[in-house]
Amino acid sequence: MKKKAFSTVMSMALAGSLVLAGCSSSDTSGDSGESSSGDKTVVKMMHLWPEGSSNAQYTIVDDIINAYEKENPDVDIQTEILGNEQYKEKIKVLSASNELPDVGITWAAGYMKPFVEGNMFASLDDIVQEDKFVAGTLDAFSVEESTYALPLELNITPVYYNKEIFEKYNLEAPETYDEFLNVVKTLSDNGVTPITLGNKDRWTGSMWYMYLADRIGGPEVLNKAINRTGSFEDPALVQAAEEIEKLVDMGAFVKGFNGLSNDEAKGYFMNEQAAMYLMATWELPNYTTTPDVAQEFKDKVGYFKFPTYEGGKGDIDSYVGGPGVGLFVSEQSKVQDEAKDFVSYLVEEWGKRSVVDAGVIPATVVDTSNGELDQMYVDILNDLGKATNLTLYADVQMSAGVADVHLNQIQSLFGGQSTPKEFAKTQEEALAAEE
């Protein structure tokens, strides 16, 4: 019976000693970014390419870090790697406590703005080499003429389609919107899901809307509504919403799209249960290089540019898209100079390798004469070179609050809970309220 008391005391002692052990070892794990452990300057970096899921990007970054450390033996770069959502959540917590890493990943425009206004990001004007970047990509990462992050990715959004399904019903890749509607109708009449869409995530439906807005009203109409030099109740924007309504009523989209995540919706396309999928070029590895996908399927995938609208102002080489993530340097960083130097180096080296090794299109100008690229990449890059306009995703352009209204309205519009007029009006009010 004394045993019970004894064992309790023992376990508490054990617990206590483990706690102490934990305490002491934390002192040596060197978690303060500003101190130099020994002779080295420590630069802490956080990114969202885990070894497991994003092996290609992870390897590139890892190699670049190693190369940089070799060339700069007095610098030690420590990385913390998280998955996408977890990264976003953690950055929020860190920024609330002023504990951002020296170097980290950020998204453009509306996401970045509060960080800039809160003085969390350092200006990168001193290291940016503008001519190395594709035109327009830096704008999304600039606030009042200063650049606060360097973009690493560039994406446009074509419509991917299953060539075999098209052939089966004697369809060709449409170039006009009327041809497109014909494709949708034919497929739907034959019991094939024309388009797969995962609108639970909402931004996916937004891309469809944005294209229609562009094709009907031209590339500026949406931007103007957002930056308040125009109105969201512009007739072109309302008409675009009406076209969406028509598409939904035609049964163009997969059943239950408003409850499917993008990942789930993608599955329909990959399993050949849907014929078309509007998505960004980050999907390209799935149709070209990824070993996980059957070659048989890959051979069936092609893409076409979003069709033009009869009487509309947008041309076929205008894309919805823009820069993806970029690198920032924390304004509070105690090793700003070293961090900036590293960022500069990373962006440059990344640009050289990202297409071939990871299938990611960088924001820096890419040399396609390489010859090692899969045909689809070459085509995309050529099309990118001819692009007349890139409209950045609406929900990225807008501030977080307005973006949420926009995305909710998209879901409502697609789901039939908002009429096109209500859709436009609600967003106009939200945008106006922000001014």
Next chain:
Amino acid sequence: MKNVMSNKFVIALYTLPALLLILLLIYVPITLSGYYGLMDWDGIGEMKFIGLENYVTLIQDKMFWTSTWHSFLLAIFSTASLLLYLAISLVLASKIKGSDLLRKIYLIPMLLSSVAIAQLWMKIFDPTNGMANKLLEMFGVENTPIWLADPAIALYAIFIPVIWQYAGFYILIYYAALKNVPDEVIEAAKIDGASPLQIAFKIKLPLISGVFKVTIMLAVVGSLKYFDLIYVMTGGGPNGASEVMASYMYKEAFKLNNFGYGSAIGFGLLVICLVMTWITSKLTKSKDDVQY
């Protein structure tokens, strides 16, 4: 005897460590959170003191009350499900054959992380390929529902995995409580000729009423502050149809850069929990409690 059991030093020794932990790690943060609720803060830049403005907005916020209502509905359904779990536990605790194995099997889903459960149920609810609709089609239903995409039923659809998730939890507790009932009492009743049903209702249930009341409390509060599956599976959508208080708070604080307002929502959640707990305890009061 009174002295032994009122020894202040021992009482302090026994309760202070735990008390200290929760005061430091729970009460201090929630106070801070209430304090943030007095600020206009995006979680990134400077905080601006705006007094009770957030709380005033909160009271007038339609979405907040909608999400509260949804949480409340979840609490009702959860509590109702307790009866089912109690029934199952009664069967498991009786000495029928195979109850041991069944008990272990019934508790297995409890071990799964929310990630796995979310994935599983999203697949089940898939409108085209999912098991739910495939089963309905087998029974001849033509226009199968779109479950999580339909604003009218998304809320109720999402309740199913949430309530199912806790089956193991409550069955485990009830089972342990039932097993605690001394065998002699049950044997005595059997000798007196009581049927299994009589034994269940007149002996077992009253003896575990204390535990049952606790589970009601757990179900109510747990439902009010529930977050995990709802956020992952529907994100509160479509367009707020399945929003609950915790997911609304998370969105405002972490996604929409309204950290001050989000904190106010969190505080509102706490107040509502307090009120509901008080109501629930009043409703489940019985003369047994007087003893303590």
Next chain:
Amino acid sequence: MSEISTQPTTTTLPASEKPKKSYLNKIGFGFLYLILGLFAIIQIYPLVWLVFFSLKTNQEVFGMSPFSLPQDPQWGNYTKAWTSGNIGLYFFNSVWITVLSVTLTIILASFVTFAVTRMHWKLSGLVLGLFLVAYMIPLHSTLIPLFNMYNNVNLIDNPVSIVLSYTAFNLPLTIMILLGFYKTFPREIEEAAVMDGCSVHRIFFQITLPMTVPVLSTTAIINMIYNWNEFVFVNTFISSDQWKTLTVGINNFVGQYLTDWGAIGATLVISIVPILIAFLFLSDKIVEGMAAGSVKG
């Protein structure tokens, strides 16, 4: 108890009724087993599904019926799960953090519940109320304040922050469950022990605690599952790889645009094995405890 009639009911039935009664009984039982069996299938299906899930390719995961067997079992998913990142290390961390937190929680909760229900003091209601209210606090409300606090005492990226957080957040629930059980234990035994001159400590350790083994096993299981699968705190308070746990390891497979579901499935299966074993072990204790914890003096 007095409601049960003490008069013996008739034990002999007319001959004609006997077979009918047992026939009805059989149908009743059969029906009961049918329902129980159905429920068992519903409960065990997720585990089966998870194993299938872990063996599928990304393509198969979506779009195919959840019943479908993987066409080409991707055992590679398991090798991937084991070799990418430091699964072995994460596993170890999950184990010791869980064990330590659960032990701490149970011990502290037992102390508190005993003090609140068995000892006489004016503030017992208040203290109990404090724990009760603590249960109502949504986790995310505390995230940023906690981070700040830990940061100020340099406990960020230190597993101690995790152990303390788990213990603190599990105390209310554990105490509430223990409370429900403590109320059903008669006080006479303890009162008798006091008469015999036992000290409080002896009463607690030698009488009350052994009686509560079943409920302690119950709360152990509950806490263990919660801590093992917990994610938010680890993600927020821990940065370096050496202290991460399995749940964060799952994250290793969530990409920016592409998620490797098969590998996630494999990680989930790997992570469920230890708690499955622990659970089977502990749940037996619930029944065993009954035999040992004799209520009679």
